[in-house]
Amino acid sequence: MFYHLFDYLQRCCDFPGAGVFQYISFRAAMAIISSLIISMLFGKRWIRFLNRRQVGETIRDLGLEGQLEKQGTPTMGGLIILTAVLIPTLLFAKLDNIYIALMIFTTVWLGIVGFIDDYIKVFKKNKSGLSGRYKVIAQVVLGLVVGLTMYFSGDIVIKEKISLNTNNIETVAAADQDISDKFSREEVKSTKTTIPFFKNNELDYAILISWMGKNARNYAFLIFIPIVILIITAVSNGANLTDGMDGLATGTSAIIGVTLGILAWVSGNIVFADYLNIMYLPNTGELTIYISAFVGACIGFLWYNSYPAQVFMGDTGSLSIGGIIAVFAILIRKELLIPVLCGIFLVESLSVILQVSYFKYTKRKLGVGKRIFKMSPLHHHFQKLGYPEPKIVQRFMIVGIMLAVFTIITLKLR
Secondary structure (H helix, E strand, O other): OHHHHHHHHHHHHOOOOHHHHHOHHHHHHHHHHHHHHHHHHHHHHHHHHHHHOOOEOOOOOOOOOOOHHHOOOEOOOHHHHHHHHHHHHHHHOOOOOHHHHHHHHHHHHHHHHHHHHHHHHHOOOOOOOOOHHHHHHHHHHHHHHHHHHHHHOOOOOEEOEOOOOOOOHHHHHHHHHOHHHHEOOOOEOOOEEEOOOOOOOEEEHHHHHHHHOOOHHHHOHHHHHHHHHHHHHHHHHHHHHHOOOOOHHHHHHHHHHHHHHHHHHHHOOHHHHHHHOOOEOOOHHHHHHHHHHHHHHHHHHHHHHOOOOOOOOHHHHHHHHHHHHHHHHHHOOOHHHHHHHOHHHHHHHHHHHHHHHHHHHHHHHHOOOOOOOOOOOHHHHHHHOOOOHHHHHHHHHHHHHHHHHHHHHOOOOO
16 A cells, blocks of 8 residues: 555655655565554454453363463454554555465455354354364365466466576676576466475476376466465464464464565565576565565564463464465465475474374274374474473474575575
8 A cells, every 4th residue: 555655656746755665675674563563552452352252262171281271361363463464464565466465365365264263163162163174165265266366367477597508608798787688588477386406496387297298288277276275275274283382383483484585585586586596486576575564463473472372363363374374485486395494384284194093093903092192283292291381382493493494595405
């Protein structure tokens, strides 16, 4: 909103200072400051409202230390995060940018799904909440919207890197003078993405169906869209499983958000894209404003969600932040880095899958179900071992920082 307003004022009136809104760095800084203020001020009032309405979490006794003390803690705090993300985005981002539009849709869509789930649990007193089937359907719908838009929209394009003939000194010299000459002048549709550890750092999904013949590229959406749906569903549910300790999901998501912001910045900047020899994605730099608001919202929510938590995010927050991270990574063509960047989410999900699978297998074979971990997800395993909750959260966040740094390094590890 402000971008368009001040752009108009600069063009028609040469309004003093209006030009500063042209800079992504300025608007990103304003977004993160605004989201911090909104989450902290709105959070205080929302928690007070939830306490008055006695909207408290119902805790099952799992034999974990300090667990019953959380009984009655307000939930549905995810609305604090979503509000603090959406308002700064609407104020400081280019609202006609297709990437911003998709991120706003993702935030609202998953926020509604998570809110319905929390509403059923809290107000309808149904501990099961929204059926898992409906959650998956909602995630599939989101994946279809994102995948189809990316594949068919003319606004989502890339610029191919031109392979210069190093024997032609004049060509190389010209490219050194003008970085834009190192990329194709035409913006093209592509199903390429970034793949770590490979020499050219790129993978075209169309290769996966090359067996269909010379026209295989025309049917790349048959493999691209299912992959998008799978990633969104997996990361959204992974974040949901990670949300089991005070500040764990929020803190790790903030770290992931900072990393994604850096990746969006360099991918949407032709100078950095050339220097790092990565895919140049026009107009994705605008996503920096959105992810700045996301990071600010997570940190602001952590003010109330850190141990001992004054509010829980509920599925309103956990489903949303996982979906936001997944869609954001897909839009900047960095989704294959998710297993590294979102390693905490991945390990938490795997611990549940392994625990359940091994229990069912041993019960079928031996008649008695056995477990790999003392309890799943993994953070509860360490809790069962006697580690205090704050120590587990802090150590998981340290691991998250290490994974984030390694993710950025992969851009040059080939």
